[in-house]
Amino acid sequence: MKKPSWIRRVALGMVALFTVGLVAGCGGGQQAAAPKAEEKVKIALILPSTIDDAAWAQSMYEGIKAVETKMGKDKLELRVSERLSKPVDAGAAIRQAASEGFSIVIAHGSQYQSVVQEVAKEFPKTTFAYGTGFQSGPNIFAYDPQAQEGAYLLGFLAGKLTKSNIVGIVGPVEAGDAIKYNKGFEQGVKAANPEAKLRIAYTGSFGDIVKAGELAKTHMDAGADVITGSSQQSVGGIKAVAAKPGAYWLSTDMDQSSLAPETVLAAQAYNWEKVVTKMIELRKAGTLGGQHLTISFAEGNLDLKINPKLADKIPADVKAAVDKAKDEIVKGALKIEVSSK
Amino acid sequence: MDDVASQSIMIGILAAGIRLATPFLLAALGEMFVQRSGVYNLGVEGVMLMGAFLGFFVTLTAGNPYMGLLTSLAIGAVMGLLMGLVSVTLKAEQGISGIGLYMLGWGLSGLFYRLYVGGITGIEGLQPQPIPLLEKIPVLGPVLFQHNIIVYLAFLLVPLAWVVLFKTSWGLKVRAVGTTPEAADTLGVSVDKVRYQCLILGSMLAGLAGAALTVGNTHMFADNITAGRGFIAIALVYFGRWNPWGILAGSLLFSMADSFQLFVQVLGIQFPYELAVIMPYVVTIIALAVTFGRVWAPAALGRPYERGSRG
Numbered sequence: 090m091k092k093p094s095w096i097r098r099v100a101l102g103m104v105a106l107f108t109v110g111l112v113a114g115c116g117g118g119q120q121a122a123a124p125k126a127e128e129k130v131k132i133a134l135i136l137p138s139t140i141d142d143a144a145w146a147q148s149m150y151e152g153i154k155a156v157e158t159k160m161g162k163d164k165l166e167l168r169v170s171e172r173l174s175k176p177v178d179a180g181a182a183i184r185q186a187a188s189e190g191f192s193i194v195i196a197h198g199s200q201y202q203s204v205v206q207e208v209a210k211e212f213p214k215t216t217f218a219y220g221t222g223f224q225s226g227p228n229i230f231a232y233d234p235q236a237q238e239g240a241y242l243l244g245f246l247a248g249k250l251t252k253s254n255i256v257g258i259v260g261p262v263e264a265g266d267a268i269k270y271n272k273g274f275e276q277g278v279k280a281a282n283p284e285a286k287l288r289i290a291y292t293g294s295f296g297d298i299v300k301a302g303e304l305a306k307t308h309m310d311a312g313a314d315v316i317t318g319s320s321q322q323s324v325g326g327i328k329a330v331a332a333k334p335g336a337y338w339l340s341t342d343m344d345q346s347s348l349a350p351e352t353v354l355a356a357q358a359y360n361w362e363k364v365v366t367k368m369i370e371l372r373k374a375g376t377l378g379g380q381h382l383t384i385s386f387a388e389g390n391l392d393l394k395i396n397p398k399l400a401d402k403i404p405a406d407v408k409a410a411v412d413k414a415k416d417e418i419v420k421g422a423l424k425i426e427v428s429s430k
Numbered sequence: 431m432d433d434v435a436s437q438s439i440m441i442g443i444l445a446a447g448i449r450l451a452t453p454f455l456l457a458a459l460g461e462m463f464v465q466r467s468g469v470y471n472l473g474v475e476g477v478m479l480m481g482a483f484l485g486f487f488v489t490l491t492a493g494n495p496y497m498g499l500l501t502s503l504a505i506g507a508v509m510g511l512l513m514g515l516v517s518v519t520l521k522a523e524q525g526i527s528g529i530g531l532y533m534l535g536w537g538l539s540g541l542f543y544r545l546y547v548g549g550i551t552g553i554e555g556l557q558p559q560p561i562p563l564l565e566k567i568p569v570l571g572p573v574l575f576q577h578n579i580i581v582y583l584a585f586l587l588v589p590l591a592w593v594v595l596f597k598t599s600w601g602l603k604v605r606a607v608g609t610t611p612e613a614a615d616t617l618g619v620s621v622d623k624v625r626y627q628c629l630i631l632g633s634m635l636a637g638l639a640g641a642a643l644t645v646g647n648t649h650m651f652a653d654n655i656t657a658g659r660g661f662i663a664i665a666l667v668y669f670g671r672w673n674p675w676g677i678l679a680g681s682l683l684f685s686m687a688d689s690f691q692l693f694v695q696v697l698g699i700q701f702p703y704e705l706a707v708i709m710p711y712v713v714t715i716i717a718l719a720v721t722f723g724r725v726w727a728p729a730a731l732g733r734p735y736e737r738g739s740r741g
Contacts, residue, residue, distance in 0.1 A: 139653045143550045172540075172653070257696065263703060290695030293707030297657040302648050303446055307692045310442035312435075321652075324550050328650050331552075344452070348550055 130369055131166045133186030135196040137174040142321035148343035150195050152361025159379050180204040187212040199265045216377045218368055221266050228378040230368055235385040236266050237273025237425045238418050239357025243339040244277020246355055247315040248285045249407045258307030259301050259318030259326040260291040267360050270319045270341055272427045298325030305329040346396040356394045363390040387419045444573040446689035453639040454681040455584040459591050460635030462672055467628035468730035471519055472528025474636045475660025476535020477509045481637025486644035486651040495556045498645045506637025508631035518625045521734035540653045555649035580646045591674040604628060605727035607682035608728035611735040622734045639646040669718055687713040
């Protein structure tokens with residue numbers, strides 16, 4: 090590395106310029122102190138994947154967008170930070186948003202629990218929210234989808250509709266939501282069809298679409314004809330199942346039927362619009378956090394969506410049984426066990 | 431379990447292994463040429479992502495998967511050229527510029543996807559093209575001869591790469607430039623030119639590896655669809671000791687172990703899933719550890735060549 094040539098000097102100069110530009114760009118607009126009368130709700134959304142992942146992240150993004158439509162575009166400001174699956178990276182974005190005066194910072198993932206707890210102490214006037222989780226704090230909302238409730242109904246449908254009596258789950262990682270979802274699904278399958286076999290397998294990732302597709306193919310090779318799975322990688326599973334006529338997929342997080350109208354039979358969808366609206370209202374009333382927000386049929390922020398295109402595939406008595414089970418869940422008559430083992 | 435079912439499952443495992451090995455083979459064979467010429471390209475993942483996106487996008491808009499494949503080769507060439515500019519001409523630190531290339535590819539592919547596609551969209555993509563007669567062979571037929579064209583291409587590239595690397599004068603130049611660039615230079619071989627050629631060729635294959643995932647396998651694109659496969663491909667170059675046959679062995683071992691563990695899980699064999707998921711990695715590491723012999727690497731690997739300086 091002797092005598093730098095002119096070209097290298099130019100390159101170094103460009104790098105330096107670019108760095109300065111970046112730092113200046115990021116450092117701009119540092120207004121501390123929360124506004125007095127919050128005429129505008131400023132929401133920062135931190136996502137592990139992207140707003141178009143057709144699952145977990147997109148469902149929340151669309152929920153907030155729906156709130157914005159209702160409140161009016163001038164009443165709500167939304168900033169999204171994507172691809173922050175690592176809590177350390179997310180921590181920087183969370184702190185940045187809080188220091189810029191965003192009033193509600195939503196870190197959309199269970200992996201953000203500890204980093205949210207840490208940052209929230211430094212910004213006592215800001216509202217933080219994260220989920221799936223249940224540990225709240227003075228200015229933290231923990232939201233907690235009861236994934237097992239819709240899962241039970243989907244499992245019930247699977248148990249009734251499988252012809253091979255084999256149902257498969259394309260799981261991401263055995264943790265959090267996936268456990269709740271799988272447990273609920275399992276009980277639904279058993280309740281509908283004691284003969285049916287449920288096979289659970291995991292890819293070991295949340296975002297490996299290709300592997301999720303291979304796992305779905307593996308399930309089908311081994312005889313499964315109704316398949317389900319959670320997390321953003323599930324789109325790979327849906328596409329693989331769609332390639333095989335006669336096989337069905339059941340969705341969770343959001344209605345994914347548009348991805349494969351002939352394959353996605355039904356979906357459990359989280360109604361984030363209601364959850365976010367509740368957070369905004371609580372904050373307006375002076376409650377900055379401290380609550381554990383449940384997403385369930387009883388709360389009215391969990392939906393079961395049947396794909397209208399395939400509704401005729403579900404016999405009337407099955408549909409009636411599903412509706413009845415949903416009623417019982419709402420009333421508390423039907424309890425779905427999620428504690429492990 | 432009855433025999434018919436167990437046979438169809440065995441065929442399933444092997445066929446999935448072949449399918450899963452395809453992107454690794456393409457990307458690793460490409461990276462092998464790059465490293466043989468003395469350059470590390472850690473940006474394989476980024477090139478794959480660009481190839482995956484553009485292959486998908488052109489297939490979507492033009493309606494022709496072969497146009498998509500050509501585009502993924504072309505973007506690979508462009509990114510190889512870029513890597514050459516940074517690491518060969520400007521002689522930047524190769525590890526860092528490779529990571530830069532990765533991030534560029536990840537960022538741009540995600541950005542273009544959002545701007546020009548905007549959501550999960552399916553394409554027709556490549557369909558399996560069973561090879562007449564051969565596909566009828568019991569077991570072997572469904573395992574080897576009922577795939578799409580990229581799969582065949584990837585496996586045919588193994589002997590081809592071996593011939594090119596060891597039996598042609600260009601291959602000799604590549605090996606010379608990667609071991610003793612000074613000597614090659616003295617004999618009138620342009621070190622920079624050969625390294626550029628390898629980077630372009632290697633990145634074209636990486637671009638095609640990306641398209642194998644989108645146009646070939648999943649028929650869709652999503653952000654970060656490669657999910658680390660480019661980095662595994664780089665590891666497979668080391669596993670294969672910079673030799674096409676070694677790379678074939680590594681890719682097959684890893685992918686077969688992967689498809690096998692999926693079946694172990696699906697069939698509900700009592701086995702912790704955490705261990706199943708890491709099985710391909712563990713098997714590969716063990717295989718690497720027990721295959722004896724001196725670890726050999728191209729001597730000038732990672733070292734920018736400057737005429738008159740002693741590395």
